[in-house]
Amino acid sequence: MKLYAAQTSPYARKVRVLIAEKRAGARVELVLIDPWSDPAALHQAVPSGKVPALVTDEGWALGESWAIADYLDSVLPGPRLLAPDGPERWQALRRSALAQGLMDAVFAAVIEGRRPAGERSPGWVERQKAAIGRSLPVLEAMEPPALFDLGAISLACALDYLDFRHADLDWRAGCPVLATWFAAVDQRPSMRITDPR
Ligand SMILES: N[C@@H](CCC(=O)N[C@@H](CS)C(=O)NCC(=O)O)C(=O)O
Structure with a gap:
């Protein structure tokens, strides 16, 4: 493949x-x-x-x-990272979808900043930042993932993308539980070898 x-x-x-x-x-x-x-x-x-x-x-x-x-x-062989059915699958998909929404908002804000100077919309960037601001507390209020499944992988990639592109937003300030969880999973070899920096 x-x-x-x-x-x-x-x-x-x-x-x-x-x-x-x-x-x-x-x-x-x-x-x-x-x-x-x-x-x-x-x-x-x-x-x-x-x-x-x-x-x-x-x-x-x-x-x-x-x-x-x-x-x-x-x-692929190896441990299943998304349960094939049932509540485990729905909860992993729920977290993954929330993380994707966060990722989409960060990405849209980044892309807007790359448009030619006269074509940028500050209002659009603010709209994306508002979505980021709504997403983080929802993710923080959830139990941190017990397993590094697809929901957890999506969340870790979204949080690190926020660090990578919008460190100024300082997501850790309002998300102490997520910050502790992320510090641990960010050390996994899978995260280290895919670090975009
Ligand atoms: N919903 C897609 C988003 C993929 C996406 O937007 N990828 C970006 C790179 S981060 C891209 O290839 N953009 C090129 C383009 O929009 O033309 C997914 O989950 O895979």
């Missing part, structure tokens, strides 16, 4: 951490690319032109980090 990813993409990192946690790196060839340079191979794989994108052993392609994570968790 082939995984198109970008070094700094938090969405691609989620999938890369999952692969590392399953110790299945040898099964997936990592192809680092810049999606903003419109690589033909990426466009051929997924019309969205976004990373991550996976080309399976059968030759068909799959986009979207959450779909790729679910697929790889199912077909």
Whole structure:
């Protein structure tokens, strides 16, 4: 299999951490690319032109980090990181979806700042920061993840992306429980080898 990813993409990192946690790196060839340079191979794989994108052993392609994570968790050997059914699955998906919403808001704010000077919308950036501000207390109020499953992986990647792109927001100040949890999981080899810095 082939995984198109970008070094700094938090969405691609989620999938890369999952692969590392399953110790299945040898099964997936990592192809680092810049999606903003419109690589033909990426466009051929997924019309969205976004990373991550996976080309399976059968030759068909799959986009979207959450779909790729679910697929790889199912077909790769190693511990299951998303329960196949039942409350464990719904709770992992709930945390993962909250983390994805946080990631989307940080990403949208970052991209807005990269638009040409006259095209930037401060109001749009504020809207994303408001979503970040609503997401963090909800995640903080949840029990911290007991396992490093897909929900936990998504959360760790979202929090580190916040550090990476918006350290100024100082998310730890209002999230002591998450800060303690993140300090521990950030030391996992899967997080270290996918650090975007
Ligand atoms: N919802 C997608 C988001 C993926 C995404 O936005 N990836 C960014 C990189 S972080 C990208 O490839 N952007 C290129 C573009 O929008 O053209 C997922 O979960 O995989």
